[in-house]
Amino acid sequence: RGDSAVADHTVDSVCPYCGVGCQLTYHVKDDSILFVEGRNGPSNQNRLCVKGRFGFDYPRHPSRLTRPLIRKSGVPKRLDPAFDPAQPLTHFREASWEEALDLASQGLVDLKTAHGPDALAGFGSAKCSNEEAWLFQKLVRTGFGSNHVDHCTRLCHASSVAALMECIGSGAVTASFMQVLESDVVILTGCNPAVNHPVAATYFKQAARNGTKLIIIDPRGQGLSAYAHMSVRFSPGADVSLFNAMLNVIVTEELFDQAYIDAHTEGFAALKAHVVDMTPDAMAPACGVDPDTIREVARLYARAERAMIFWGMGISQHTHGTDNARCLISLALACGQTGRSGTGLHPLRGQNNVQGASDAGLIPMVLPDYQPVGDDQIRSAFEELWNTPLEARPGLTVVEIMDAIHAGQIKGMYIQGENPAMSDPDLDHARAALASLEHLVVQDLFVTETAQYADVILPASAWSEKEGTVTNTNRQVQLGRAAVPLPGEARPDWWIIQEIARRFGLDWDYTHPREVFAEMKQGMPSLDNITWERLEREKSVTYPCPAEDAPGADVVFSDAFPRAGGKAKFAPTRPLPPDEPVDGDYPTVLTTGRQLEHWHTGSMTRRSQVLDDLEPEAVASVSPAELVRLGVSPGEPITITTRRGAITLKVRVDPLMAEGMVFVPFCYVEAAANLLTNPALDPYGKIPEFKYAACRLSPAAIA
């Protein structure tokens, strides 16, 4: 802390990594961030995890883009995994902003003129601000002329949102994670907060110490298991079987809350009939869980005075991800566990602004605030706001866009801050799509794996260099502030999007993100009573907010749900197998995800010195028994093979890993996990099955 003596000023902002939305303070000297401290935000109370505390230096990495780049003519579009950003660029040349923006826009305009609006698509970013998300989707809708706009929500919680919208009429959480301190029982399923939402995990630990019963339901063990009242390990992919068996117990033992069901729900009779045969004894073989354990969990949850359910991508990233979330919602509705302090449904959001980017309309089937594009009345309201006719057909989603490129429909793309060359499933397919685009514009901080396929690369702004609002997993809208200047000729993302829009003939004239926020309020009722000035004054404002001088609602839907008639709906589900079950040739389940130290595709954290020093290379985690079966020692290489490809990387032993499973983080280009993953989609949320692919493990030769 000796550094504090030399900082010349401090700037309050928000962590740029996960959806917890920890508030922090940058300590700055001579336009450089010296260190970061947590401050007393509503979701972190001064706490930060290792990413928030040490992952602030990536914007000053030597490979940071500081000038626009244009691909040299004749250079083929392909990914070089050994690409060294420290070496002089051979495939691109530097350009002025004027030249780069003209070329970037003209390529897209020409494709639209030649082939129509359906030839273009855009990926916005959950790492950017709400204002940037609003502008990006507005550009696609009013400039490109289609709804082919999506972002990484499609790869994380799209199925959760589909189920929540269907059953309770809202895609956001019904209560903040701080409410666990009021809960008697908390179910955590398909999530690993100690790794992926570390500061939220501290609230779960605190609750457990105070007597809350934590029940962790997951195929894998995890750090929080040490605090759990029960840890239920079940067979990968058997979520629906397990949750339906719990519902069966609640129905047959009449543990449901009839008064709540009568007042607030519809469809319970059908659910009762649906689960009648799905007894714990009948479902136990599929789940791999003892029937009495299923009964005990169901009773604990149903009998609790106040209980919450949290879930993550272990629930959502399945071809039956929407069904998984429907089951969790049914559990809460059947037991009356929403609408009161200490109760609720909470899908833990991944990226810092995936909630806000979704709210702002970076979704192909809905306008901002989840208002359907096909609704004539809603669409005409936005047409009036934006003074432009809008397309009524929903657009394509992330993976569908890659398929549409292969099919020859999508010919040009604008990608802001996303890295599909690392994040999409079945990367060979996704990368071939990117390579075949006739025109690709990438806006980012670095020459990411995706940017290697670009025709034009536009140098953008890091979170610590700009102003804007973000919305965390708790629906808390918070203000990020610029702590340091943009390097070289890098520009704020909102400015770049506006320059592209102007070249599409749109008369945009924003001079600051606060003007964009003011426009957002005209199309997003969720922002009622939240102003830029209020965000500057207050630490954080939660939506929905009833008045400018009142706090927002931490717990929602106490009286009614935002559905016709005000009632939530039960959606019965049937167990379905994974798209690609294990078999004799591919006997092991591959599951992918994040590490504590690395964030998503690693474009930021692998350029952050402390974080990359802590986890510098790709590893695959297996159980001790699997290690013995493979006949290798920790640190030796193994090869993982699926029907789509193979990667070789070092093996790590993890006593919490389930037997018959291997876990690989997806941030390492040198052993890219998504070369292996299955692109099969959930039919409702259109999310790929990242959490289950059949694979084969084998020892590899030591290089």
Ligand code: SF4
């Ligand atoms: Fe940042 Fe999330 Fe860590 Fe908080 S918990 S410091 S928001 S990465």
